[in-house]
Amino acid sequence: MTLIDNAVYVDGRRLATPASLDETYATLTECGGFAWIGMYRPEETEVRSIASEFQLHHLSVEDALKGHQRSKLERFDDILFVVLRPARYIDAEERVEFGELHVFVGPDFVVTIRHAESPDLAKVRARMESTPRLLALGPEAVLYAIFDQLVDEYAPVIAGLENDIDEIEDEIFDGDPEVARRIYDLSREVIEFQRATQPLIGMLEALKRGFAKYNVEAELHHHLDDVLDHVLRINERGATFRQILDNALIVHSTLVTQRQNDETRRLSETSLAQSEEVKKISSWAAILFAPTLVGTVYGMNFENMPELHWEYGYPFALGLMVAGGFVLWRVFKKNNWL
Structure with missing residues (x-):
């Protein structure tokens, strides 16, 4: 019906x-x-x-x-x-x-x-x-009462939006990944709310002028003034909500960028530390390779090796191993690889 x-x-x-x-x-x-x-x-x-x-x-x-x-x-x-x-x-x-x-x-x-x-x-x-x-x-008078009821029913909406904004402010600093979407959705609702409430100011002012022109009772003028005052306050709250959400989005973007920078810095530090470890491992591997090379050469036991029957061949090979390793150690130490 x-x-x-x-x-x-x-x-x-x-x-x-x-x-x-x-x-x-x-x-x-x-x-x-x-x-x-x-x-x-x-x-x-x-x-x-x-x-x-x-x-x-x-x-x-x-x-x-x-x-x-x-x-x-x-x-x-x-x-x-x-x-x-x-x-x-x-x-x-x-x-x-x-x-x-x-x-x-x-x-x-x-x-x-x-x-x-x-x-x-x-x-x-x-x-x-x-x-x-x-x-x-x-x-x-009925029209006034309808306006008054409409504006009164905006109060729970204001309270609900305010509560949502408070929750968003907490979520931003908690690092909630869904907070950006919620800010966007809430901003859209605030904009729609402003579209509903902002025209009421001009409408009520025009209605007051019409009441004066058509000699409507003065009592209704006073009632409309009260409704208009409530509408003005509601619009101020709506504008405040929109500014808070804009700031929240900026803060969220800043925090996301900061977290990304921190993560990049951490990865860089980890990569640098790994690089230092690789340098050290490579340096010691090269140092150990020098005596291994000498030992390998003299360990081939070919018949016609000039130092094979030399009286000082063994000490010479040991000295060459030590000298080669020491020279490499000095070089790597000088270049901060060790």
């Missing part, structure tokens, strides 16, 4: 709860007051019916049917068309879900077309019905 709640109000009190749109139109014509029609993802025929009855501008009707609109406020003669981007923080998934709400406000009607679970318009209706004096101010 797309018709969630449907009522006709006179002097701030619910006069009737029609079961259908046609009954709403008849009651409104008969009793006066204003109708507040709440719908959830309605069929095109229902939207066309409302558009025909209340003479809604065809451009606003097309926007409502197509959806996926940016936050905006448009006036068509004495009818306001408002697109709002509600948001809610889903704690189990640690993400922000964005919705879309279309509001038509005329002299004797308010039509809300909701495309997501938020904002909770049942709370808005209950609040307004519990304060007949405020509801008696007419459709503009």
Whole structure:
């Protein structure tokens, strides 16, 4: 059922709860007051019916049917068309879900077309019905209450984003390899949140000017000032979050680079140490090779070797081994190989 709640109000009190749109139109014509029609993802025929009855501008009707609109406020003669981007923080998934709400406000009607679970318009209706004096101010009062509920529901989103940012700051210094992806995803959510909230400033200011032009009750001016103040603070927090995430990404990149440099330095030191060991091993191998070479030559026992029957051949061979080894040791020592 797309018709969630449907009522006709006179002097701030619910006069009737029609079961259908046609009954709403008849009651409104008969009793006066204003109708507040709440719908959830309605069929095109229902939207066309409302558009025909209340003479809604065809451009606003097309926007409502197509959806996926940016936050905006448009006036068509004495009818306001408002697109709002509600948001809610889903704690189990640690993400922000964005919705879309279309509001038509005329002299004797308010039509809300909701495309997501938020904002909770049942709370808005209950609040307004519990304060007949405020509801008696007419459709503009309902529009104010919708803005107020929307902004109130941004508070848990702010808290959720802030908690996620705190976790990211810890993960950065813990060296979590997935932190870069999480920073990117969270930055995207913050940007989307800013796209939803930043237009509200201009919308509320334009609404205040319209209230002054069309002689709307001064009390609603004060209420809008309060909502605008909350919106300004929310936008400041959003800008702060974005700056923190930009800085976090820079810090993460710096730490990754530093870790890579440390790893490269460690590998270089290890390679250098290995190189020194190779030098030492090669040096001692060369030193030991000298006497081995001499011994090998004189150990061949050929018949016609000139030193074979020499009286000093053996001491000479030993001396040659020692001298060769000593010369090589000196050379390697001088070149810091040993």
